[in-house]
Amino acid sequence: GENVEQHPSTLSVQEGDSAVIKCTYSDSASNYFPWYKQELGKRPQLIIDIRSNVGEKKDQRIAVTLNKTAKHFSLHITETQPEDSAVYFCAASRRGTNAGKSTFGDGTTLTVKP
Amino acid sequence: SAVISQKPSRDICQRGTSLTIQCQVDSQVTMMFWYRQQPGQSLTLIATANQGSEATYESGFVIDKFPISRPNLTFSTLTVSNMSPEDSSIYLCSVPTSGTSNYGYTFGSGTRLTVV
Numbered sequence: 001g002e003n004v005e006q007h008p009s010t011l012s013v014q015e016g017d018s019a020v021i022k023c024t025y026s027d028s029a030s031n032y033f034p035w036y037k038q039e040l041g042k043r044p045q046l047i048i049d050i051r052s053n054v055g056e057k058k059d060q061r062i063a064v065t066l067n068k069t070a071k072h073f074s075l076h077i078t079e080t081q082p083e084d085s086a087v088y089f090c091a092a093s094r095r096g097t098n099a100g101k102s103t104f105g106d107g108t109t110l111t112v113k114p
Numbered sequence: 115s116a117v118i119s120q121k122p123s124r125d126i127c128q129r130g131t132s133l134t135i136q137c138q139v140d141s142q143v144t145m146m147f148w149y150r151q152q153p154g155q156s157l158t159l160i161a162t163a164n165q166g167s168e169a170t171y172e173s174g175f176v177i178d179k180f181p182i183s184r185p186n187l188t189f190s191t192l193t194v195s196n197m198s199p200e201d202s203s204i205y206l207c208s209v210p211t212s213g214t215s216n217y218g219y220t221f222g223s224g225t226r227l228t229v230v
Contacts, residue, residue: 046211104156
């Protein structure tokens with residue numbers, strides 16, 4: 001089955017700096033890679049996703065890159081703000097019948113210091 | 115996007131008893147998934163709830179322990195049976211955000227279960 005590794009497990013940055021979280025996956029058939037943000041005591045919320053036919057996607061301060069050959073994808077947050085502090089999870093799945101059957105990374109706890 | 119109502123939000127249960135968790139979606143969805151999130155850890159898929167057929171369980175999860183119902187395209191239940199303290203976790207349902215699998219997935223608010 002799919003195996004997703006996520007690094008680092010914790011990340012602390014100063015407000016205004018950039019944060020990068022990296023994930024690798026094992027199943028070459030995976031073609032959909034979402035990122036979720038989970039604030040303390042709340043549900044995971046989808047913040048951005050990328051499909052295997054795209055190398056990069058950007059949404060305001062958040063961007064995701066995908067390298068299919070190397071089987072890794074990364075989340076980039078620029079101009080970080082204290083409200084970006086949360087646990088971030090990457091995931092990998094196959095779009096289609098079982099697309100919601102995602103395998104999650106172990107999560108990265110991001111702390112943005114004001 | 116889909117809106118999910120999950121309940122109960124939390125419960126404290128005695129070991130050996132069972133708890134049924136419900137998820138109601140405001141639109142019809144073909145796929146519904148149940149996840150477990152143990153304290154401070156990631157999300158692990160328990161099973162896929164299939165409408166009109168038995169749920170499909172992931173490795174390490176069995177129907178006798180986690181029976182699932184999916185009577186229609188807007189509703190599903192997960193039962194945690196014969197509970198032990200190791201079952202203390204957050205349980206979440208998940209559905210496609212837009213009804214199809216093209217635009218990511220939405221999670222229910224979760225059920226925080228404590229078994230004593």
